[in-house]
Amino acid sequence: MQRLATATLPALSPTVTPIAYNRDALRTGIVHLGPGAFHRAHQALYTDQAMAHSGGHWGIVGASLRSTTVAAQLNPQDGLYTLRSEAAGGRQLRLVGALQQVLTLSREREQLNTLLAAPATRVVTLTVTEKGYCLGADGWSLDVAHPDIQHDLAHPAQAQSAIGVLAHGLHLRLQQGAAPLTVISCDNLSENSARLAAALRDYLQRSYPECLPWLAEAVRFPCSMVDRIVPALSAEALDEQARLIGLRDEAAVVTEGFSQWIIEDTFAAAVPDWAGAGALLVQDIRPYESLKLGLLNASHSAIAYIGLLLDKETVADVVTDVAGDAPLRSYLERLMAEALIPALTTPEGFDVQAYAAALLQRFANPGLRHRCAQIAMDGTEKIRQRWLPALAAPANNHDLLLRALAAWCAVILHSDLSIDDPRQAQLLAIRASDEDDIERLTRLLATLGIDATATPAWQQRLGTLHRHCQAIHNGKLREVLAA
Numbered sequence: 001m002q003r004l005a006t007a008t009l010p011a012l013s014p015t016v017t018p019i020a021y022n023r024d025a026l027r028t029g030i031v032h033l034g035p036g037a038f039h040r041a042h043q044a045l046y047t048d049q050a051m052a053h054s055g056g057h058w059g060i061v062g063a064s065l066r067s068t069t070v071a072a073q074l075n076p077q078d079g080l081y082t083l084r085s086e087a088a089g090g091r092q093l094r095l096v097g098a099l100q101q102v103l104t105l106s107r108e109r110e111q112l113n114t115l116l117a118a119p120a121t122r123v124v125t126l127t128v129t130e131k132g133y134c135l136g137a138d139g140w141s142l143d144v145a146h147p148d149i150q151h152d153l154a155h156p157a158q159a160q161s162a163i164g165v166l167a168h169g170l171h172l173r174l175q176q177g178a179a180p181l182t183v184i185s186c187d188n189l190s191e192n193s194a195r196l197a198a199a200l201r202d203y204l205q206r207s208y209p210e211c212l213p214w215l216a217e218a219v220r221f222p223c224s225m226v227d228r229i230v231p232a233l234s235a236e237a238l239d240e241q242a243r244l245i246g247l248r249d250e251a252a253v254v255t256e257g258f259s260q261w262i263i264e265d266t267f268a269a270a271v272p273d274w275a276g277a278g279a280l281l282v283q284d285i286r287p288y289e290s291l292k293l294g295l296l297n298a299s300h301s302a303i304a305y306i307g308l309l310l311d312k313e314t315v316a317d318v319v320t321d322v323a324g325d326a327p328l329r330s331y332l333e334r335l336m337a338e339a340l341i342p343a344l345t346t347p348e349g350f351d352v353q354a355y356a357a358a359l360l361q362r363f364a365n366p367g368l369r370h371r372c373a374q375i376a377m378d379g380t381e382k383i384r385q386r387w388l389p390a391l392a393a394p395a396n397n398h399d400l401l402l403r404a405l406a407a408w409c410a411v412i413l414h415s416d417l418s419i420d421d422p423r424q425a426q427l428l429a430i431r432a433s434d435e436d437d438i439e440r441l442t443r444l445l446a447t448l449g450i451d452a453t454a455t456p457a458w459q460q461r462l463g464t465l466h467r468h469c470q471a472i473h474n475g476k477l478r479e480v481l482a483a
Contacts, residue, residue, distance in 0.1 A: 004247040006078045012095065013246040016082060019097040020052035027057035028100060029272075031115050033162050034127040035062025035070050035102055040081060041230040041255040043125050043186055046277045048098040054273035057120075062102040063112050065128070065162060071102040073251040082249050084241060086367030087257025093244060105165065109158075116169025119179035122269050124169075126196070127186045128162045130381040131422045133199055137449060139384070140195055142202035149203070156207045163196075163203050170200075170215065171208040180218040180268035186226045186261075188297055189385060190289045193221035193264075222264035223285040227292050229362060230255045231314075231370035256365055262288045287347040290389075294344050295352070296359055298386040299336055300375055302404035303363065307372035308411055309477050314371055319364040327482030331400070332360065339400040343393035377420040379408055380427070380447045388449065392456070399464060403480055406468035413440055414473040423447050441466055 002008045012018075030047065032039055039062070047058050064070050074081065079099040085092045103112050115121050126132070136143040142163065143149060152164030159165045166183070173179065185192035204211045233241075233254055241252040263274065265281040275281050282288070300315070307318040321328070336356045346352050383405070390401055411417055412427050419427050430443050442462070445451065452458040471480045 001242055001246075001248045004077045004080055004082065004245070004249040006080065008247055009080075009095075011246055013093070013244065015093055016245050017092070017094040019048070019095055021055065021097075023097045026051075026059040026097075026100065027120060028061050028115065028118075029056070029058040029120060030060045030123045030125060031112070031121055032060050032062045032125045032127070033065060033165065034129075034132070035060075035064065035074070035099065036127060037232065037253050038226075038228070038230045039125075039127045039186070040096065040099065040251065041083060041253045042226055042228050042259065042261065043127070044098045045083060045094075045096055045259075046261055046274050046279055047272050048096045049277035050272035050274050051098065053276040056270075056272055058098065058123075058272040059100045060098050061100055061112075061115055063105060063108075063165075064102060065105045065160065065165060068104045068106070070251070071104050074099060074102045077249070077251060081251035081253060082241060082245050083253045083255065084244065085255050085257045086365060088361075088365075089257065091367075092257070105160070112165070113169055113172055116166070117172035117176045119177055122180070122182065123271055124166065124181060124183045125186055126162060126166075126184070129378060130187060130189055130385060131378055132162050132187070133185075133189070133196060134161055134163055135195060135199055139189075140198045142199040144202075144206075153203070153206055163199055164207075167200060167203050167207055167211075170204070170211050170219070174208075174211050174214050178214050178218060180220075182220050182222065182268045182271060184222055184224050184263065186224055188226070188293060188382070190293055191223050191286065192289075193223040197221040218268060220266050220268040222266045223289070224264070225260070225262040225285055225288045225292050227260040227296065228255055228258065229365075229368055229370055231368050232374050234369065237369065254368065256362060256368055258362060287345050287350075290345045291347070291350070291352070291355070293385055294389060295336060295340050295356060297382070298340050298390065299332065299359065300363070301379070301382055301386050302335060302401075302407070303332070304372040304375035305379075305404065305407035305411055306477065306481070308376055308417055309407055309415070309472065312372060314369050315363050315375065316366045316368065316370070318372065319360060320366075328478060331403070331481040334397070335400045335404065338397035340390055340396075342396035343390040373418075373420075376411070378422060379411075380421055380423045383408065383448050391450070398461065402461060402465050403468055403483075406465055406472055406480065407477065409441060409444055409465065409469050410472040410477075412444055413437070413469065437470070438462070438466060441469060 083094045134143045134146045134149050148161040152159040152161050159168050185196045242248045261279040264285050303318050312318045468480050
């Protein structure tokens, strides 16, 4: 079968919605750090739709800071890929052309630097995951002890981290005309771009302090909230996509029908007509972030760890099982209603109960095949953002969330499941320790910042958590969740 590319487009199935603008005339206006599947299903798609709606030269050049995989997927296809959305109302296929090229830092550093400095580049977006920001324990300052940050501060022109790469690009941009720039984080962090800006200022103070006045004057960091479920694609799903479109697409994306992007309206210069493509521009992002991180992502993580322990492959498998098991279904509904929702600050007039019910329907979508193991990755980073605010909130049922936390602890302490986490070595050492269970549990919770100094009613919660962990270890997960 032929591979998707500009030259093979005549063979593309007519069921695929084509590109609705002149891609041959497109010029680059956006650099994106981390062009994985989520970016292709979200920001790149919004930009593609914005150009179809209102025109403009907003071609995207992606930059992979670590792997060469995405470049190998997209560059032979001239940046083209197809997006399949699966919803209750049916399937949709679309050809996306906003991505022009993917650079890899190890091979095309100078080209990336040139683009970051170019006045025609007016926007930089990022999806580098929570750990990619190299934040300190407070979640705002730069972790100067991080190995990548230490390397970058010693060799700023050869930076490896997203912070270091962006800082060097800003340094070059200042030297080459100081054009305004909008930098938008699209990762699941509360006040994400504000945290990025704080870490970046920390880094620049140590590397290129001359950039700081210009940064304050001409560079803007609008926070954004992103919401779309995008599972990693299996070989079987790639084969299915090829059958549907009539061409081999190594960069294909499968996602749900739902999509949301909310952005603070504080841009440094022109941006694509994202609003025309369906994005919502707001003055204060925080209520929307609280809602998404504290309800969707928080419950998603709970399902993932429960799923791993129940030997369920996907979120839909877990939720389908829950749907036929009243005690587990009741647990998820109560977790949302009694532990998560009371800790939220929701937008005025927003029906949070309807949103929670819709989430369970989205999670049950069998077309997504969203693997529990994918969601469970980087738990020490994600749990800080998703569960700790609810654990600290006074007026909710903390025990329901402690049961989900016990599931994560059981994955680490009492299973032989693989651990994919930035603190992997530390977690494996705790797992292998011959200390008693309370000591190991205390050390494990410390990786999340949960300890006697930071957690109300510490001894009581530690005891409760220990009892839940022991019960799960004894094969009574369902009983713990139904209690």
